[in-house]
């Protein structure tokens with residue numbers, strides 16, 4: 260990577276929370292601005308330098324026809340493409356629509372659905388173009404964002420372990436909410452990176468970092484059922500921020516995590 | 530105290546509850562950090578114990594596979610529970626620690642070994658299984674081919690104030706492993722908590738450092754009655770011990786059955802979440818992480834806990850040598866209960882039961898070890 264990489268920050272369908280993590284790096288912000296050339300970041304600066312870019316950080320999922328064209332253009336002018344957040348890496352919470360009848364939903368929400376151009380599904384960036392690194396989470400962790408930027412500036416690969424949250428949880432020394440409080444926790448199947456934030460506040464992990472490297476969702480779901488969690492609720496646990504991530508999707512649908520009677524669409528939104 | 534001092538290694542005496550408070554005060558005043566049982570978030574954890582008010586008074590813990598509950602005991606006991614989620618290894622083999630820092634100074638690199646500025650420790654409430662586990666980690670990490678200088682530095686000044694178990698959990702099986710429930714060595718002072726007729730502690734001196742400490746305390750001589758009360762109290766732990774593991778022939782059995790169908794059976798239940806290894810007081814596996822700052826002028830090498838259950842742990846060029854949960858669980862169980870003997874001369878399990886309680890799906894090492902290669906259904 261060049262000495263001061265030229266960086267662009269892009270947004271597809273998303274809430275802005277992840278790109279704002281960059282501005283949330285209060286203590287490190289000056290160092291970051293010194294180390295990188297922030298060439299395109301509409302949320303933060305009006306200067307707009309043209310591509311090509313060394314690094315593109317992409318937030319958001321693909322939900323509209325023009326998103327597909329746009330992401331191809333971004334990929335073409337970026338040396339390294341990093342997707343940031345649950346929307347970009349799995350399709351986000353808006354991927355819940357993937358399990359419903361799209362036309363019916365449009366009719367419920369919009370007075371003139373014919374004005375709306377929207378795909379039947381919300382899909383991750385990696386379904387459309389090759390991605391170099393993924394930052395998980397809803398939102399992403401500021402530490403992981405800094406790690407990726409630091410690694411790219413220094414020309415090494417970023418350290419983004421893919422093991423379950425439990426390992427981080429135990430390193431922190433949090434009391435296990437599953438064992439000590441019988442609170443359902445997705446930590447055993449969720450990708451590390453948040454530092455076990457939720458168990459640190461005595462809450463179960465909601466799985467916002469998506470599936471870990473080898474997620475064993477089936478024995479975990481069996482455990483939830485055995486401790487008395489109703490099947491539908493087990494399904495819903497898996498179908499939130501990363502509902503479209505294949506292991507969570509499969510486990511969630513198995514337990515009836517969606518109420519819809521309509522068949523989920525089969526097209527991949529591509 | 531003048532009339533009975535000096536207390537020596539092997540001496541037994543009686544310490545009052547206020548005397549225990551005095552002991553804590555002296556340890557802190559002497560610059561030691563006292564780490565022992567404290568209540569946090571509905572569980573007994575390890576943390577700083579400054580006064581006896583910090584101890585889990587009147588509480589006990591109920592253990593089962595994948596479940597843990599605190600319950601009131603209906604008395605004033607300060608140590609009326611067994612082992613919790615935290616093992617004392619967290620104070621010596623730290624979960625995460627910086628080992629070395631490199632700083633770029635012009636064209637030079639300055640090496641700053643992060644020599645630990647260690648505060649002397651006193652570990653309070655160490656049980657027989659915990660003391661045995663400390664011994665096992667010492668064997669692995671002090672001297673020898675796997676010596677770890679950070680561990681050695683932190684281990685150098687640690688007082689062990691043990692507590693003899695007077696109750697046991699349904700997950701305990703130290704008696705099978707020959708490590709407990711009675712602790713006969715590996716401590717500086719050992720306390721047996723006696724609740725009636727008066728609340729007091731029988732103290733046994735286990736080392737010269739323990740004797741020095743004992744000679745600063747208000748101790749009174751033991752009576753026959755105290756000794757028999759202690760014996761009765763300790764007997765309860767043995768009676769309550771909830772689990773058993775047959776160790777005769779275990780080492781051979783596990784090594785002879787790498788293809789047993791039971792490994793697949795466990796693999797279908799195991800989450801490969803690493804909780805068992807994180808809570809185990811003998812598991813010592815770590816990984817190294819190098820971190821740099823944005824400018825690239827400072828690089829820090831961190832050592833943190835890792836586990837044979839994480840896929841990346843067994844990653845070598847081209848892939849993981851243990852890509853399946855079956856292979857990872859087999860590695861763990863076989864190391865603990867078999868190849869540890871070949872490597873370090875003892876079993877790697879002390880029977881504390883933590884891995885059973887703190888496995889989110891309640892996988893039971895004693896049941897799995899029994900089932901592998903069981904004659905009824907070998908295959």
Ligand code: SF4
Pocket residue numbers: 424425426428429433434435436437438444445446447455458463464804889
């Ligand atoms: S609280 Fe959740 S993340 Fe933490 S160890 Fe327990 S199951 Fe794992």
Ligand code: SF4
Pocket residue numbers: 396397424449450453454455456457458463464465466467468469
């Ligand atoms: S514990 Fe789970 S839900 Fe909470 S921040 Fe971490 S990954 Fe997200």
Ligand code: SF4
Pocket residue numbers: 805808809810811812865877878879880881882883884885894
């Ligand atoms: S293997 Fe389990 S029972 Fe044995 S020492 Fe480790 S945690 Fe305790």
Ligand code: SF4
Pocket residue numbers: 798799800801802803804805806838887888889890891892
């Ligand atoms: S045995 Fe239990 S604690 Fe250990 S990795 Fe498997 S599920 Fe996790």
